[in-house]
Every structure is written in structure tokens, then in C-alpha cells.
Amino acid sequence: MARKLSTLVVFGAILFALLQHVSMAQQTHVVGDTLGWTVPNGGAASYSTWAAGKTFVVGDILVFNFRTGSHSVAEVSKGAFDSCNTSSPISISTIGPTNITLTSVGSHYYLCTFPSHCTLGQKLAINVSGSTSPAPQPSPATPPTTTPVMAPAPSVSIAPAMAPAPASVAQTYIVGDNLGWSVPTSGPNSYQRWANGKSFKVGDTLVFNFVNGTHNVAMVSKASFDSCNTTSPINTISNGPARIRLTNSGEHYYMCTFPRHCSLGQKLAINVTGTDATAPTPSTTSTPSSPTVPSSDSPVNSPPAPSASAPSLVLAALPLTFLSFALVRLLN
16 A cells, blocks of 8 residues: 555656646747737837747747748848848748747747848847746846835825716727738728727717828718728728827718728727817817727727737647556556
């Protein structure tokens, strides 16, 4: 009996060690999340912001989502990365999506070799470590702010119990967040998922980020929105970024009038609540005179970002199964 008990203890220790190994298994990172691998409207900061704070470890996998023929992903040296030199990449893939397994520690640099794509911000730099401890990113770090050591704690004033609630403050929504205003790579419902659960009010402002000449934003009727009819928009803004202040309640419909952009998912419908009485005084920013179009903000109930890393348990399951069979034989 003592021998069986000691065997149980040994197997328990082995099982615990294997479970610890599972928790440290490889992770999959979808580069840019819903933005995918494309020319970002926010410039190179879009991908450095995405990578900031993430931990990349040897064995992890990077997934670059792009349409074959529209982009590429090349690993390059730091010098080529800084100057956007695409002539001598270390490796290159032109078929999307591309999966790259991180096999060595240190800094790794990736860019798109299509003309001007790198200079417009389609580039990514990461640092890979050999353990799960957080590794610093090669992107410029924000200088830390210093807090006075002996600063006195602020006094807390207690408002009267029946004090009236202040009027709601107008908000600014960046449509699509990091995706910007573009043809979405994650499906035709990308902007509706982004808007899901948000509360748009009269006085709020929508910002559509796009590069001039590549997109526009048109306010249209519901019928035109449903059929992607671009012939009679209520109003069209061709200069990006376009700022639209919501001045009336009800349903608002937006889309891009470039060929096929709407049918590929570059369209947004929102519902606006409230009245002009609750809206703050308009800013000096010029706004379209026609009815404003729906704005979007970071989704409250949107699904988890695809870059959320999930440990792979397949390999770890094999030794656990083997140990279970061995344990049954020892105990019989």
C-alpha cells in the first residue's frame, strides 16, 4: 500500500509539471487584430500600438491576414525596416493569410514590399524572448510621468444627496477604431459589430479616417444603404479624416461610394438618441449641413479580438494520456 501511495505522489508531481507546461504553450497572435495586414489609416503607429505591451515568445505564431495579390509580408533587417528597403528581404510570403512561427529570440522586423505600403505604415517590429516574462518592444517608449513623492492626498468633497446629475458629455467616436474607414478584411459586418452596444447621442462626433483619393463617406437613405445604391447620396465628404457631428436623433446611414466598397462591407448604420437641448455648444470644426451620418466607437458587446492568444493543448494531451494508462496498471 505504501509503495502505491508513493507512486501516486510521483505521478501527481509529473502531472502538475505537465499542466504547468501547457499553460506556457505556444500562442497565436493575429497581427493588427480586426485591422488585418494592410495599409493602416493611422500610419506606422497602428502596428506599434498593437504590439505594445504584448509578450512574444519563441514558439508563438504570427498570423498576417491579407488578400493574395494585394499585399505581402517580408522579414527584413533593422536597416531595411527603418528605410523601407524592400530589395533584399530575409524571407517573403505573397500568399495570404501567412503564418510565421517565431523560432529565435531578439528583434524581428516585418514589412509589405508593395510600392509605398511600408512608408504608409504597413510595417511591424517586435521583440521575441525565450520565456514568458514580458519582453520590451522595439517601438519608442513613452517617457514615464513622475509623481511627487510627498504630494498630499486630494480632499474629497461629498455632493448633496439630491444634487442634479450633470448633462452627458459629448463623445468622439473613431469609426472602426484601428481599422479606420476602409474595405474591411474581416467580413461585411465588421462595422456593425463595431457599433454593436454603443450609445450614440445628439452632440457626439464621428471621425472617419481614410486617405484622400482611396475612399469617401456618403450619408444615404435606408433604401440606398440596403441596396448599396451610390447614385443619390444625401451628402458626400471626400477629404479625410471626415468629422461629422450628430445633430438629430433617429437612424443614420453611411457608406463609401467607390465601386464595390459598399458591397464588400464599407457601410455603417447607427441609431442616435437625445435632442439638441442636451448637446453641448458646437465646436469651431466645420460640419456638413445635411443630416449627419451614424458614428461608431469601440464596441461594448463586440466579440473578443481574434488576437487573444489561446494555448495549444494538443501536444500536452498525449503525455497525459500515457501517464493515465501507466497509473492504472501500477494500481491494479
